[in-house]
Amino acid sequence: MADSQLTADEALAAWLEHLAHERRLSPNTLEAYGRIGRRYLAFLERHRGGPQRLADLGTVTAAEVRAHLAERRQGSQERGDHPLAARSISQTLSAIRAFHGFLDRRCATPAPQLALVRGPRIKPSLPRPVSEDQARGLLQETDADPDAEAWEAARDRAVLTLLYGCGLRISEGLSLTRSDAPLPQTLRIIGKGGKARLAPILPAVREAVDGYVALQPFPLAPGDALFRARRGGPLTPRHVQAMVQRLRGRLGLPATATPHALRHSFATHLLGAGADLRSIQELLGHASLSTTQKYTAVDAQRLLDAYSAAHPRS
Known part of the structure; x- marks a missing residue:
């Protein structure tokens, strides 16, 4: 495929096809990489x-890449681009490197100057879990919504119990179909990058999902999404986020109490109960143990806070 007459857009399409069919990346990841790639090529143009061709991409300079990253950092109202934070800039550079790495390997078109570009320094951020009491409060508060029908309250409880009890992402919880219920002893979850993992199902999780299934009013085929919205369509991540926002408002919880915080809580509470990092890594589906190790800092901070509260300075 080392055809110097390929257009830059055709080279980008070949890379995305490689990511989809050989790397089997998720649709969301492919969409993000495609968006980054198109903006990068538009900048070069x-x-x-x-218009640029494959051979032109091999001559890209470090100054050009830095200029593109600076433009993305500032944003552009004219093009509808929002300013990017340091972490997003780093992700943009990573995607550009991956694109050029593909062009080097598959198209014999290296871009040596790219090695001179350094990404921004990123201050490591720690996960922000909720406490065990706060997690229980969110689950219990689903029954207190005066505007929700009984099946909707059962659905909300089931979704949050799944996120907290199994450490699932919102997209993973909402990917369940009618054929998945009743839940088995272990559930096969397809996570980021199409990576599969097994999630043990606690009795409380199974009971919450069974309670919802018994009450939900819609006829569902085996392949239909299990969790449904009020009018019968599939439940969306936005609904879950809005629901947790309402619940935390009634409970007086901080804005960091999000659906994803329940996944962080799952990991942190397991660690506090004595689970080892490798097991937590497998349960969360982390590709790298270093990602899971962030939870040790969270647990250490909780111990420090408890010590400080019990032994205040004089």
Whole structure:
């Protein structure tokens, strides 16, 4: 495929096809990479004054890549681009490197100057879990919504119990179909990048999902999404986020009490109960143990806070 007459857009399409069919990345990841790639090529076209071809991509300079990242950092109202934070800039550079790495390996078109570009320094951020009492409060508060029908309250409880009891992402919980219920002893979850893992199902999780299934009013085929919205369509992540926002408002919890915080809580509470990092890594589906190790800092901070509260300075 080392055809120097390929257009830059055709080279980008070949990379995305590689990611989809050989790397089997998720649709969301593919969409993000495609968006980054198109903006990068549009910048080069504007900067260089015309359409680019595969051979042109091999001549990209470190200064050009830095200029593109600076433009993304500032944003552009004219093009509808929002300013990017340091972490997003780092992700953009990573995607550009991956694109050029593909062009080097598959198209014999290296871009040596790219090695001179350094990404921004990113201050490590710690996960922000909720406490065990706060997690229980969120689950219990689902029954107190005066505007929700009984099956909707049962659905909300089931979704949050899944996120907290199994450490699932919202997309993973909402990917369940009618054929998944009643839940088995272990559930096969397809996570980021199409990576599969097994999630043990606690009795409380199974009971919550069974309670919802018994009450939900819609006829569902085996392949239909298990969790449904009020009018019968599939439940969306936005609904879950809005629901947790209402619940935390009634409970007086901080804005960090999000659906994803329940996944963080799952890991942190397991660690506090004595689970080892490798097991937590497998349960969460983390590709790298270093990602899971962040929870040790969270648990250590909780111990420090408890010590400080019990032994205040004089």
